[in-house]
Amino acid sequence: MLLTGTVVADADTTIANGGVLVEGDHIVTVGDAADLCERYPEHEHRTFDIVAPGLVGAHIHSVQSLGRGIADDTELLDWLFDHVLPMEASLDAEGMRLAAELGYLECLESGTTTVVDHLSVHHADEAFQAARESGIRARMGKVLMDSDSPDGLEEDTVRGLRDSEALIRRHHGAENGRIRYAVTPRFAVSCTEECLRGARDLADAYEGVTLHTHASENEGEIAAVETETGMRNVHWLDEVGLTGEDVVLAHCVHTDEAERAVLADTGTHVCHCPSSNMKLASGVAPVADYLDRDINVALGNDGPPCNNTLDAFTEMRQASLLGKVSDLDPTAIAAETAFAMATVNGARAAGFEQVGKLTAGWKADIVGMTTDLTRATPVHDPLSHLVFAAHGGDVRFTMVDGEVRYDDGHVDIDAAAVREHAQAYAEELVG
Numbered sequence: 001m002l003l004t005g006t007v008v009a010d011a012d013t014t015i016a017n018g019g020v021l022v023e024g025d026h027i028v029t030v031g032d033a034a035d036l037c038e039r040y041p042e043h044e045h046r047t048f049d050i051v052a053p054g055l056v057g058a059h060i061h062s063v064q065s066l067g068r069g070i071a072d073d074t075e076l077l078d079w080l081f082d083h084v085l086p087m088e089a090s091l092d093a094e095g096m097r098l099a100a101e102l103g104y105l106e107c108l109e110s111g112t113t114t115v116v117d118h119l120s121v122h123h124a125d126e127a128f129q130a131a132r133e134s135g136i137r138a139r140m141g142k143v144l145m146d147s148d149s150p151d152g153l154e155e156d157t158v159r160g161l162r163d164s165e166a167l168i169r170r171h172h173g174a175e176n177g178r179i180r181y182a183v184t185p186r187f188a189v190s191c192t193e194e195c196l197r198g199a200r201d202l203a204d205a206y207e208g209v210t211l212h213t214h215a216s217e218n219e220g221e222i223a224a225v226e227t228e229t230g231m232r233n234v235h236w237l238d239e240v241g242l243t244g245e246d247v248v249l250a251h252c253v254h255t256d257e258a259e260r261a262v263l264a265d266t267g268t269h270v271c272h273c274p275s276s277n278m279k280l281a282s283g284v285a286p287v288a289d290y291l292d293r294d295i296n297v298a299l300g301n302d303g304p305p306c307n308n309t310l311d312a313f314t315e316m317r318q319a320s321l322l323g324k325v326s327d328l329d330p331t332a333i334a335a336e337t338a339f340a341m342a343t344v345n346g347a348r349a350a351g352f353e354q355v356g357k358l359t360a361g362w363k364a365d366i367v368g369m370t371t372d373l374t375r376a377t378p379v380h381d382p383l384s385h386l387v388f389a390a391h392g393g394d395v396r397f398t399m400v401d402g403e404v405r406y407d408d409g410h411v412d413i414d415a416a417a418v419r420e421h422a423q424a425y426a427e428e429l430v431g
Helices: 033-039 062-067 076-090 093-109 124-134 157-171 193-205 219-229 233-239 257-266 274-279 287-292 312-327 335-342 344-350 382-388 415-430
Strands: 002-010 013-023 026-032 045-053 055-060 112-118 137-141 179-185 210-215 247-251 269-272 297-299 366-369 395-400 403-407
Touching: 002 033, 002 335, 002 366, 002 382, 013 033, 026 033, 045 382, 045 395, 055 093, 055 247, 055 269, 055 297, 055 312, 055 344, 062 076, 062 093, 062 112, 062 124, 062 415, 076 219, 076 415, 093 112, 093 124, 093 395, 093 403, 093 415, 112 210, 112 344, 112 395, 124 137, 124 157, 124 179, 137 210, 157 179, 157 193, 179 193, 193 210, 210 233, 219 233, 233 257, 257 287, 269 344, 274 312, 287 297, 287 312, 297 312, 297 335, 297 344, 312 335, 312 382, 335 344, 335 382
Parallel strands: 002 045, 055 112, 112 137, 137 179, 179 210, 210 247, 247 269, 269 297
Antiparallel strands: 002 013, 013 026, 045 366, 366 395, 395 403
16 A cells, blocks of 8 residues: 655654555555655555654553543542542453443544553453454553552452463464563552562563553652652662563653662653643653653553543643643753654554654554644644644544554444443443
């Protein structure tokens, strides 16, 4: 397939009247549209206003899709323990499958082609199956919670790790590597030292398995960890083995100088979730400082109850604007930086190679977008448009691994049925 339009290949490369040639699951070449049309006349040809890499949501909770809007105007720990975790505990296998289908459908419809998905304690198989069928690229894992957790979610440490290992054996590397596993302790507040160390041991036992957890999102969380361990959050995670190049820490809003040095020295990835951090009044992550230290920073939406959407375009805009106002510096988190965070940085954090930009030999994860909108007129700078003006609703075409997963309102699954079923289930769940 030949995709033409204004090609935003990466944060530094835009080709007016460009083209991207796809064969199988990879990109063959990127270049001038007229030249590619002449050289490859036999290929199916599709034209869009903008052709760009698929975005990466490096921290989402698809399981929370059924709780969109249930816990507005609360701070993190109340939001989590009074509202969201009880909802998760109430989900049966059908609910988990619906939540995952709904979440992945929203991602694909709005241009997110890769996710790092923090599931729940139970019914993770359902989400893995939904990811396989939807076609999304995913790094995902069952949540571990063995301490100070609500009824229905707290589990025996050994059993949780054993069940995680079984999931690794069933799903890691599935769909030609499109589905991969991350061992996912919820966070230090709800995990014992045995659980956290066991998570590291489990990840080390299987090639390509990574680790993903939350860290230093909220001052109350940090205080709880320090009371229990005598250490600040990042230091405690480092102590038990949850730092390193195979670790993604979501949030990292409140870190001190020594913790930031640990993140940099260990090559740990940070996932910035600006909309969630603002809505829960958790604070502003020091993203510019992380980037100055060569810490890889990706972007995530977090969950629909603390964001209300899984639109990754929103996070690019929020990340840039929040960085500017936080540092009182209009040059902070420029459009190029935000776009890299949402694409190649996210893919690197997720552990997917050759994902996140449009270049020969890389995976064909591509979105086609319209700018035939009043909001998009005029487009002087396509990259600026993508970061500051575009919405997920502008996406008309989504390809993952060379397969078309969304095409002008059409997907392989019955989207209307998913939405209808999810609405009915959610009303019973939280009603």
